[in-house]
Amino acid sequence: MASILFPISLAATLLMLLLTAVSVGADSGRQIRLGYLDHPGSLLCLLASEQGLFRAEGLSVALVRFPDSGSGLSALSAGRIDAGAFALGETLQRIAGGKELKIVAGGGTAPSGKLPAGQNEAAALELEGKGVVLAAGSLDKISLVKLVSALIRAHQSLQLQPEAAWRQALKLLRDPKPQRAVRFDPNPDYWRIEKLWRQLQLQGEGRPRDFLANHVYEEIYCDALDRLALGDGRDNAVLQELKSRAVCVPDCCSVPSGNLSTIKGGSR
């Protein structure tokens, strides 16, 4: 009996090893196609690439340039790219139209403080709508957390060494005179997005109250912040400032126990 079982168990072990190897290879080796605009709002993506921050996170990222958000979002919806830094307003329009997009991080936005005196709130929100956010399609959660971690590191670099970072950016942007008055924030900031969603009147009647929340994945940003804070970022002032502004549901209760749940969370 043992002589029959041995080859079977050996074959089973080899199969398991093969499946594991294929699975690991698929996860770690797959190239992520990241769309961007030739616009300073996409700068965090460009810097993360130029400074090797994606690679440092174990990601292989290929940048794909788009002339406008419309074509980029179409490519994202069609699965031709995995994620992209595109205009918030147009991204929301696509989400309202039924596209399954996840907003996982913020980007660069022209500050409303630059508006001439007397400009109203609508004009400020219009600027918000032109600002860039990182939207993703069906990319897995771990890759998204790593992707956003790299963007947060790029943001840190931009805050700590702005001149050097902009010099790098100017080499990457085709626009010879990019607008430098851009406010960068990797936080997707649900309430900022919700304000624009309301202003654009995208909620409509009959749509579930949590429709927008189901497309804004702040937990990805929160996980990325936690991950960086656990590393060398605990005393990092830029990281602390980002953490102080983020509204993240706290984890709790990591008490040793033998009966951890096998149920995992849903889409959010």
Place this chain on the structure above:
Amino acid sequence: MRRIATFVLLLSLAAGTVYGAGLPKLKVGYVPEPAHGLYFVAKEKGYFKDAGVDVELFQFGSTAEGLAALKAGKLDVGTFGTTAPLLFISKGSEFTFIGGMMIGGQAIITRPERLAELSGKNLKVYKGKKIALVKLSTGDVIFKGALKKAGIDWKKEISFVEMGSVASVVEAVNKGSVDAGLVYPPHFSLAEKNHGLKVAHFIEEFYPDYTCCRIVALTKDVNADRDTYKKFLTALIRAYRFYKTNPDETVKIYTKALKIDEEIIRQETYVKRVAESNPDPLRKGILDFWKNMQDAGYVTQNYPVDKHINTSIYKDALDAVIKKEPKDKIYRQMLAFYKKNN
């Protein structure tokens, strides 16, 4: 002899299966805190099945994961703090608070040599101090609420250091990089035992009967199957009575379920009484908590959270229990507490 034992075991398993068969099922999520122990008592003593509901318990280490599971319909009931469900509700999740599990519990720890400096019954001792906390934890929200009530402008007069986990808070206090830290059970007991740190205050000294973990369910499920949730709460009401009248057995049940040191559970539950395991929904406490979250700047929206609180199922369950045992002192006390807090 072994055959007889096997037969008896099989018979009891079969009986158990038949006993639970046909009952409505509820998947219940919780976090591993001693004060969540009513679930284990109700399970161990057979109160859920007596009430007519088959409950399966699932432990989570993350409130966000737990609520996401509830939202996705993978759980029927969740007990994941107060902050997290309120944040989810403010962003559109259709949850309803139907009961509670824990009142109070958070403590401020410090190094032993700093204890005298932070003693006394006045929150002013924390002015000018550096305090570590887990942002948006119950302790964070309630402590800031207590400071506001005491007329202390915490934004100017106290320096809060936000940490990613309660373990980091304990570490910061232990290293002396902060003056004090806000932690929840059983971490202050563990900090005392493992690092010799001391509890300077329990937040309840400044803010009595504040809400900690609340019981939430999907609104549509509560509306569609009110009776099952009433049965569930009936079992918890009976478990509360057991917890109040059988300390030794309760400690053993909690210890077995949570794998936490028995002495820590005994101390927290019956000696220091750091938290109360109580199934009352505490509607006023939830509304107060929401106000504190707004005051702290964690939510800017004015959302009517009151419409997400259902106290009537609990009240019906309590009334039914009292009808069966009208002279029971504990149940009468629960009714008085309900009237005061809802």
